[in-house]
Amino acid sequence: MKLKFGIKEVVAIGIGTALFVALTEIQIPTPIPNTYLQPRMAIMAFLAAVFGPVVGGIVGLLGHALGDAMFYGSVWWSWVFPDAVVGLAIGVFASKFAVKEGGFGNTKTIVLFNVVQVIANAVAWILVAPILDILIYAEPANKVFVQGAWAFVGNIIIIGILGTLLCVGYSAIGAKSSSLTKED
Numbered sequence: 001m002k003l004k005f006g007i008k009e010v011v012a013i014g015i016g017t018a019l020f021v022a023l024t025e026i027q028i029p030t031p032i033p034n035t036y037l038q039p040r041m042a043i044m045a046f047l048a049a050v051f052g053p054v055v056g057g058i059v060g061l062l063g064h065a066l067g068d069a070m071f072y073g074s075v076w077w078s079w080v081f082p083d084a085v086v087g088l089a090i091g092v093f094a095s096k097f098a099v100k101e102g103g104f105g106n107t108k109t110i111v112l113f114n115v116v117q118v119i120a121n122a123v124a125w126i127l128v129a130p131i132l133d134i135l136i137y138a139e140p141a142n143k144v145f146v147q148g149a150w151a152f153v154g155n156i157i158i159i160g161i162l163g164t165l166l167c168v169g170y171s172a173i174g175a176k177s178s179s180l181t182k183e184d
Contacts, residue, residue, distance in 0.1 A: 004052070012047055012059075016063065017062045019040070019043045020060075020066075021070060023039055026039055028154075033147075035154070039158055042161075044059045044063065050100055050170065053092045054091065056087030056091035057087045057088035058087075064080040078137060079129055082124035089119070093112065097113055099171045110167075113164060117159045118160075125152035126145075126152050133147075
């Protein structure tokens with residue numbers, strides 16, 4: 001894993017955070033209160049897969065915190081940090097996904113991307129979020145573990161479909177456009 005951080009990464013963080021915040025209001029209800037399917041997770045996963053763990057983690061952290069603050073009036077930190085965990089974890093494998101290089105689209109990379117996102121979401125939503133809910137907000141364990149399980153399922157569906165499609169599309173188009181050279 002190579003940690004490169006330059007202008008492209010700063011721009012990706014800015015645009016990614018803005019998109020994450022804007023998509024906060026798009027929520028598909030689940031049977032569990034305060035737990036929704038949200039396409040913003042696909043944007044974060046895509047950016048993490050393209051730009052790495054720093055971008056993925058910051059977009060998850062800032063995007064969720066700003067989205068909560070703007071739309072709900074307060075930040076629910078026990079769910080902000082798990083988004084950062086997912087972004088960081090997916091980003092660690094960015095070089096293996098080869099999205100920028102045009103290598104994302106074969107079965108092997110798609111399966112790897114989805115295995116990584118499932119494991120990252122499991123750690124974030126089945127462990128980190130419920131434990132932080134209990135420690136920070138004294139929420140009842142039975143409630144938060146059910147919410148975490150539903151968030152886990154929702155996120156793997158959203159990232160599995162939309163995140164994969166974003167990576168496949170960008171890999172197909174981005175690789176071609178980045179092969180342009182300057183004429184004399």
